[in-house]
Amino acid sequence: MGQSITFHKADQLKKKPDAGQLGFGKYFTDYMFEMDYTLEKGWHDPKIVPYGPISLDPAATIFHYGQEVFEGLKAYRAEDGRILLFRPNKNMERMNQSCARLNIPKIDEKFVVKAIKKLVAVEQDWIPNQPGQSLYIRPFIIGTDAALGVHPSSMYKLLIILSPVGSYFGNSMSPVKIYVEDEYVRAVKGGVGFAKTSGNYAASLKAQTKSEELGFDQVLWLDGVEHKYIEEVGSMNIFFKIDDEVWTPALNGSILPGVTRNSVIALLKHWGITVKEKRISVKKLFKKAEKQQLKEVFGTGTAAVISPVGFLKWEDHVIKVANGETGKLSKKLYDTLTGIQTGKQKDELGWTEEVKVEKEKVTE
Amino acid sequence: MGQSITFHKADQLKKKPDAGQLGFGKYFTDYMFEMDYTLEKGWHDPKIVPYGPISLDPAATIFHYGQEVFEGLKAYRAEDGRILLFRPNKNMERMNQSCARLNIPKIDEKFVVKAIKKLVAVEQDWIPNQPGQSLYIRPFIIGTDAALGVHPSSMYKLLIILSPVGSYFGNSMSPVKIYVEDEYVRAVKGGVGFAKTSGNYAASLKAQTKSEELGFDQVLWLDGVEHKYIEEVGSMNIFFKIDDEVWTPALNGSILPGVTRNSVIALLKHWGITVKEKRISVKKLFKKAEKQQLKEVFGTGTAAVISPVGFLKWEDHVIKVANGETGKLSKKLYDTLTGIQTGKQKDELGWTEEVKVEKEKVTE
Structure with a gap:
């Protein structure tokens, strides 16, 4: 130009x-x-x-x-x-x-x-x-x-x-409470879910206010087709630490490809941690939690950087994650990312x- | 107030x-x-x-x-x-x-x-x-x-x-050419498809321009879940005359509840014609056409009132409807609706x- x-x-x-x-x-x-x-x-x-x-x-x-x-x-x-x-x-x-x-x-x-x-x-x-x-x-x-x-x-x-x-x-990094939304849908394959456009946010407001009325901070969106697979949380991407691995929903056309998401994956791999981008059913996630394999949950986004999740509710099931506190990996990612962003940490x-x-x- | x-x-x-x-x-x-x-x-x-x-x-x-x-x-x-x-x-x-x-x-x-x-x-x-x-x-x-x-x-x-x-x-009521869209999705249940909100139209532009590039006037939207069932056409509702009945997709949460749609259903019933609001698969529709049972197709909306459809393309299948001309029922509906709207016809x-x-x- x-x-x-x-x-x-x-x-x-x-x-x-x-x-x-x-x-x-x-x-x-x-x-x-x-x-x-x-x-x-x-x-x-x-x-x-x-x-x-x-x-x-x-x-x-x-x-x-x-x-x-x-x-x-x-x-x-x-x-x-x-x-x-x-x-x-x-x-x-x-x-x-x-x-x-x-x-x-x-x-x-x-x-x-x-x-x-x-x-x-x-x-x-x-x-x-x-x-x-x-x-x-x-x-x-x-x-x-x-x-x-x-x-x-x-x-x-x-x-x-x-x-x-x-x-x-x-101001604190205190964990948020998440509600798995099973009525409203944010996006579907073939739609505009992967684009950062106003209509996606307009469509999300109803579920967001519903979750707040129910005493939660944010909504966890499921896929629009089967209402089974995890997509993203509120206006963030979502990650799960399962034993020593980290899982996050694969980009499928209806999920926003977050810059922080991309950076977290790169950092984790840089640290030698296995990251799996895959289709994750909410049922499987709650099974993992039941077996004590779900160690941490966190959202990623430019606004919040890393937002630890302390509670997850899906239908009648409730999970308390990392004893409702901020997990070690979530904290390390937050410190590293904000450290790089503010020049305190080496930008490798x-x-x-x-x-x-x-x-x-x-x-x- | x-x-x-x-x-x-x-x-x-x-x-x-x-x-x-x-x-x-x-x-x-x-x-x-x-x-x-x-x-x-x-x-x-x-x-x-x-x-x-x-x-x-x-x-x-x-x-x-x-x-x-x-x-x-x-x-x-x-x-x-x-x-x-x-x-x-x-x-x-x-x-x-x-x-x-x-x-x-x-x-x-x-x-x-x-x-x-x-x-x-x-x-x-x-x-x-x-x-x-x-x-x-x-x-x-x-x-x-x-x-x-x-x-x-x-x-x-x-x-x-x-x-x-x-x-x-x-200015003419000449039939439009419709392309069945199988990649892009307009709306899905749980979303905002039934609401008249800008995001639905923003999401539709890509398919609309694609259909124009392919030589068609409008897009026929399929459901966002299975890509099998007919929802609406462009920014209109859609009707099919199958033998002596008229079918239109049932309002399912992702279809706009058109005022003209509602009026057309009421008029047809008033005339003693059987109207079925139902789930219609595109496969079934093309089967009906093959058997010569699909007599007319038309879109309804405030802007166009009644818009006859002359051609329909889905994958490799092409239907020429009513010999590519405006069907009798489409014409009668158009004349009656515009007649009532402009006071020429009795508003029963x-x-x-x-x-x-x-x-x-x-x-x-």
Whole structure:
């Protein structure tokens, strides 16, 4: 693409929130990145502008036919002051896979990584540096045609917004309670389950609120065909430590191919631990638990990184995992991943990319 | 609700498009209806305002987690000058069913019908009166919270926009070519297939463009579990005339409960024709065709009303239906439905509602 990114200075900057009350995705920084697509020009006019409302025709595709993809990644402030991104190329690669499924024109992956770096460089003062904190990066694309025929949009907007965040499930790494959902379905093979698109999340809300009403934190999704096989948990991938092996559902078309999932598998293999990506029936899992072979359960995702699971309920069966506490392997994975992400630990697998503020400088 | 709808006059009105070039959902009228929802106030501040862009925070729920529902209905100009709506209460009833699935707060159905009537009364000069033409009405609700945690939004906007339209598939009632999709899936039981929500349409685009590339007009969806049973066609419900009976897939949780579908079933029964809502395998359908028992195929929907199907392709099998022409029953249903809708034919089933302009008058 090689286009230069223009910069529009804000008249006034916001007061930054207290580090202690960040939560997740509640505060947004002073600037955002914006880029447009038309059939004639392709992706064009990349710019960093003051964060603010976007104005769309009420007939825009996004409001009616949901043509949308998004990504989530984080920028970390290392103890030595460096700014680190974690595998941004993997997110952009997945964004293009999502685009392909949703009939959205592809992005230039390298260019969008560059846009992320420039925006993060501009907003470097917004990167929080307490343990578990980071600057969450949310790129997303929406169809913007003002037309009601059911067709792929001919115009799109790509935006990147930034939010300083604490850890997703509050500040502790306390295990979550999971409910195996047997009524609602998140996705099915042939659908859009593998894509990071808004419709998957819209469809998940009902089961999520149901699980909260029942006193659980998250839902464990089963496959949409037989309601037998484990897919993912809430908006995370899921892993099970069975004796000395680690199992996780194989990517089958209806499961989101998580970047953290991919990283956990790589780390475990790097440590010499056997990882099996396979079809896992909930029945088999509960049998393993009965035989005391289920040692740990944890979810993986960009927002939570590693989220240990302490309780699992399926129909009338209840499992207390690792005595309801955080297992050793879950803890080691969390410490290692966050260690790499924040530059505290050696990045043996070459996953981090530094944002060099001087190099990414933008001018008006 | 009993709230009064305020009216904000536009400075200038648009030039109306030529009746001959309307197409579908390309032009929008001078005004739109808008209403907001907050946890504190519920649905409030209903107003008719000049049609124009809506301004949303880039973190709004609709852009990330797709919380959206919509409806589609039409206003017709009768020959005697009356303005008629077709079963608007059915659309509002379904909108609330969609809301329940998508965690969107319910609407006051009667109040929104009233809002539709007021808006249509204001825009009566926009109702086209050529055969096949009408004023398409699109109510929709979007979640607008500026927050990135995956949770139901606490704020919503309901909008109603209007578009003068011709017939959906061009001006003739010429039969369409249908391709039985065996790779992509639209919906599955436990998902959101029965709800009119944007994610279903986003998921359908890929198969639709594939069918167009293969030289077909629309896709026939099979069930997401076994890929054996017929669900719906494109964005319409589907009917088959088998000898003297009419079959249509039963509502199973993954099929949209169409208002036109419901009306067609009622009409056929009113005429003494046997209608069977049942599970129909594509194999059985093609067997029936082989035995010359498949007499007609047609899709039903608000946009197209009745859309005859002339060709069906499934794997290597091809069926030419009714010699590739519009069947008698399809034609009779189209004439009767559009006759009732436009006041030409007696409304024996009490389906139309008149918009009385004087009664619906709004003032600034």
